Amino acid sequence: MTATPSQPYTPFESCAQPAAATIRRPRAAEEEAARRRPARPSRPGVRAAVRDLAGLALLPLPLLGLAVPGAFAGGGTRRWFGGRAESQRAEAQAAKDAAAAAFYELDTAQRDLRISIETITAVDDSPAARRAVAGFEALGRRIDEVSHTYIQAVDAHDLDRDDLETSAAARARTDLNKAKDELERVKQELDRFTDGLGPLLGKAETQLARLAPAVERARQALLAATNALDATRAAGLRADDLAARLAALGPELTKLNQGAGQHGVPETLERAERVARDAEGVRAEAERLPERAAEIDRRLVSLRTRAQALTTRSDQVEPVLSELRRRFTAACWQDLQHVPEQAAESVRQAERRLAEARAAREEQRWPDATALLSTVRALLNTTDEAVSAAGDRLRRLNEVSKDPQREIERTRFAIRDAQRLAMTGRTTPDPRHARPLDDSVARLERAVAGLEGRHPDYWHFLTETEAVRRTVADVVARIREERGGGTGA
Structure with missing residues (x-):
């Protein structure tokens, strides 16, 4: 809460003291005079007082001016109005204490609301969040106004004065009660505004609650990826592509370490999730790389064996075609005439791709080796179907002809x-x-x-x-x- 009083004002700690502690007590001389004065003087005492007054009348005027106050007021003029004046002072002090309490509650609520607004703006930049900020600023101006009114009321009335008049105490009480009412009214507006922030604040707090765990997961994922890559290299596998992918995450880790205060909560959350996902991918591939290398080695051997078998089977297509030509019409075998040549060419292509895949394996270009092996497999599948088609055609034609x-x-x-x-x-x-x-x-x-x-x-x-x-x-x-x-x- 901000306010610029024209004069220093009483701190919250002083304003919040109980009324009984701030009411001014009678001076010692007055209390002593009140204690010694009889509650109800007897008639001889009255006559003595009359004689004293008569004697005082004969004194010189300067002495009379000194003697009269002590004789009539018992040490001060306040005693003549003690009951009502002290009551008004106490009521004014109570009003001051109540206004101070209202001021303190409003200040505390505004501080809490400022924290909520800062939480929302750190996460959310939606139109609803911007409206919340504008509403908070408008409330702040209203709070400044009523705070200034309260401080002026406190500064305008000194309730500790010895000569505080009843009318002054009454004015003080009225002004302070009015200031208290305004403070409480604005406090109610602030409470309603705070209640309306519930959905925005809940969403912001949820994202903030996710922030620290997300950043920590990203750091742990990077550490795990680094360890897995080190273990893979220790096994004799370079994994250069994985190392490059891991190195690319370095700048992202730097931004994560700089924090959400510099880059924003939503961006930091997104970055943390992306880094964790990419690092987890590097870790998984690094741990799988030895097995992947072994699998590529097995496929190289298997596809090589299959290519050799297809070469042998391709040589058997020509005798099948000869029997088809001899026993059935041209329409039954014409589409199979080029199978032997096509099968031989496909096998040769497969063997060339196998050699390229083996070279990629030796150079540890794993994606290239995998892609080449897939090409070899497709070529061999096509050749296998063509070679099988000739034998299957002869079998079916034999069955239907019989x-x-x-x-x-x-x-x-x-x-x-x-x-x-x-x-x-x-x-x-x-x-x-x-x-x-x-x-x-x-x-x-x-x-x-x-x-x-x-x-x-x-x-x-x-x-x-x-x-x-x-x-x-x-x-x-x-x-x-x-x-x-x-x-x-």
Whole structure:
């Protein structure tokens, strides 16, 4: 709380003393005179007093001026008004104490609110936070006004004066009570404002509570990554890429050490989480690197063995093609003519990539080695499929040429099963289902008719029956989906 009084004012410690401790007591001479004076003088005493007065009347005037105050007031003029004057002084002092207490409470509340506002602004820069700051500043100006009024009221009335008049004490009490009421009113406004800050303050405190643990986690993650990298290097692995990634986190650690006061709480939290995440990634890869190197070594051996096996299998494709050419029409084998050449070329490419992968492994370029091995695997998979396709084609053509009826019945069964499902719960089929099923029947009949003749195209027959079964399966899936997953007959 800020205020600039025109004169020094009573500190909180003095203002907060109980009223009884600050009320001015009668002087010792007055108390002694009051103790010695009889409560109710007797008539002889009255007559003696009259004689004394008469004697005093004969004294010279200067002596009379000195004697009269002691004779009538017992040591001071205050005794004539002692009861009411002291009561007014006590009430004024009580009002002063109450105003001082209100001033102290308002000052304490403002200090607490300032801490809350600083907490919010350290974390939040939203429009709501900016409005809170503006509201606090407006409250601060209002608090300065009522504080200045209170200090002026304290400075304007000296309640310790010996000659304090009753009217002055009454004015003091009125002014101090008014100042107290204003202080309490502003305190209520401040309390309402503080209550309204609850959500903002809670969010800010939550983020601040996360700050220290987040920074500590980042530091520990960096330490763990450094230790893991040292252990990996001790095993003879350079891990240069991991070392570069870890070195890049150095400036971020410096900013974390500089603190949120310089870089802001949200930015520091985000930085701490990012550093912890990146450092954890470096640590995990460093710890996995020996195993990764061993895995690459195993894959090099395995893929090399597979490439050699495919070379042997590729040599067997040509005899398969010869038998296909001898026994079946050109349509059954024409698409396989180039398999031997393609397989040999794919194997050669795979072997070249294997050599490159081995060189990358020796140079400890782990990402390059892994990528090259993936390329080798893809080449060998393609070659394997092509080589297998020739042998699989011959096997299937042999089966269908010996017994085409088995393939026909298999396809007709699929069609009939779909037709029963389409008619379940209906008297007529849905055209959306019936049409593709009818087309499938016709397509199967045409494929069967193609088997007539001296040199039937068995491969066309097989591809047609497979296509019919796929169409039928699509219809069945659509029917079941429309019926909520129901089953066929």
